[in-house]
Amino acid sequence: MNNKQDLKSYTLTELRKIFEENGIKPFRANQVFEWIHNKNINIIEDISVLSKKLKSRIDNKYYIENIKILERYDSKLDGTKKYLFCLNDGNIIESVLMPYRHGNTACISTQVGCKMGCKFCASTKEGLIRNLSAGEIVDQIYKIQADQKIKVNNIVLMGSGEPLDNYDNVIKFLKIVHDELGINLGYRHITLSTCGLVPKIYDLANEELPITLSISLHATTDIQRKNIMPIANKYSLDEIIKACKYYINKTNRRITFEYTLINGVNDNKKDALKMYSLIKGMLCHVNLIPLNNIKEVEYKKSNNINIKGFADTLCQKGISTTVRREMGSDINAACGQLRNKYISQNQG
Ligand code: SF4
Structure with missing residues (x-):
């Protein structure tokens, strides 16, 4: 340009x-x-x-930034729509629209690729290519709205990329979508998901924007977490929990802990009890995610008995817990999968 x-x-x-x-x-x-x-x-x-x-x-x-829809995949099972967008420099990102009873939720990307290296994630396979600008982040919403002729009611920053690793642009994005001259979306309708960049959680708390903070926890001990999330070598679970408590105090918002259930890795009753002792007493909610079986990663989805057992253990201890419904399983809706597929099919 x-x-x-x-x-x-x-x-x-x-x-x-x-x-x-x-x-x-x-x-x-x-x-x-x-x-x-x-x-x-x-x-x-x-x-x-x-x-x-x-x-x-x-x-x-x-x-004026103007990303282009490259492809759209529609799930026949549940109405989920997955978008591949082409950026001005030819990079490709993906977003998902999920129609829920309580409104349209868009899951959008904040980076091209990701450097965090979580073992269960397809977005990180090539590392971080670059940050998205605030305009590129917000344009995913506008393109989805225009394509479907709908209003997006909820936004989750849970697509490719670690939002807090692109901090300044993500904060700008939050202010842009919240502005009443823009789409005027309440902060409470926005969820930011992080793998746990502790100093940035404090920074975000100090912005005093009452968005929902979601922590990708996925393990209940530092050793277990280090095996699946390299960020655990930098920040311990104790440091993350301390930062979350600070966030709750500052914003009075409930934290969501995302926990991907991986067969034989983190899905037994002992893990559930450890999880309870980590988060007890906090204003929080646990979202259990049965892992999508995807070819990019070696791990497998937990069986239904373990999923139910894990959820029941937490519920019995009084922790608000839900199991995330699998959306778009017929269209490779797991983060990073479609982009990888598109790039490998169109290489050379
Ligand atoms: S799960 Fe999120 S933070 Fe981890 S590698 Fe994937 S995109 Fe990055």
Whole structure:
């Protein structure tokens, strides 16, 4: 884009400041923001409230991010839709739309690839390629809404990438989707999932944005966690739990612990009891995820007896627990799988 800056990546406050510095009245920033984020405009020329002269001034320095839908896969089982998007530089990312009874939930990506190396995840196989800009993150929502002619009611940052490893752009994204001139989504309808970057959990708590924080725990001892999540070599479970308590105190929001049940690795009753002793007394919820059997990883899904046993143990101890329903199992909806498949089929 010839060194032009992306208007879609600015929060309203940033846009007003930039316009002011360029001698453009701040109310123009409100108009531009609204046309981009509410009216879904992708070309400066199309912002018809601006004069021709002003459009050309803005166009000299700026552009509007506009990712493209490459493919869409529709699940015949449950209405889940999986999108592959092509970015301006040819990189590919994926997002998922899940129609639930309580509204449309979009699961979106924050990075191309991921460097965290979780052993059960297909997104990390090639490492981190690059961070997504705030405009690229938010545009996944706009493209899904326009394609399906729906409003997205809930957003989960749980696609490819570790959101807290792309901290600044993710914070901008949160402010953009929450803005009332944009899609005006309440913070309570947004969930950010992290593998546990402890210092960034403190930073996020200090932002005092009441989003739901979701921790990918997946193990109940440091040794077990180190086997499946390299980040555990950097931060212990105790440090993560301490940071979560700080987050709860700051935001008064309930934390979700995500726990992928892996056959024979972390799914027996002892593991459930250890989990209980880690999180007891906290304002929290446990979401158990039966692992998707995917070819990129060596692990297998737990059997139904272990899944039920794990959930029952926690429930009996008074921990709010749910087992995540498998969505889109006929369309490779596990994080990173479709992108890998597309790239390997289209290589060379
Ligand atoms: S699970 Fe999340 S943090 Fe871990 S490798 Fe996959 S995308 Fe990265």
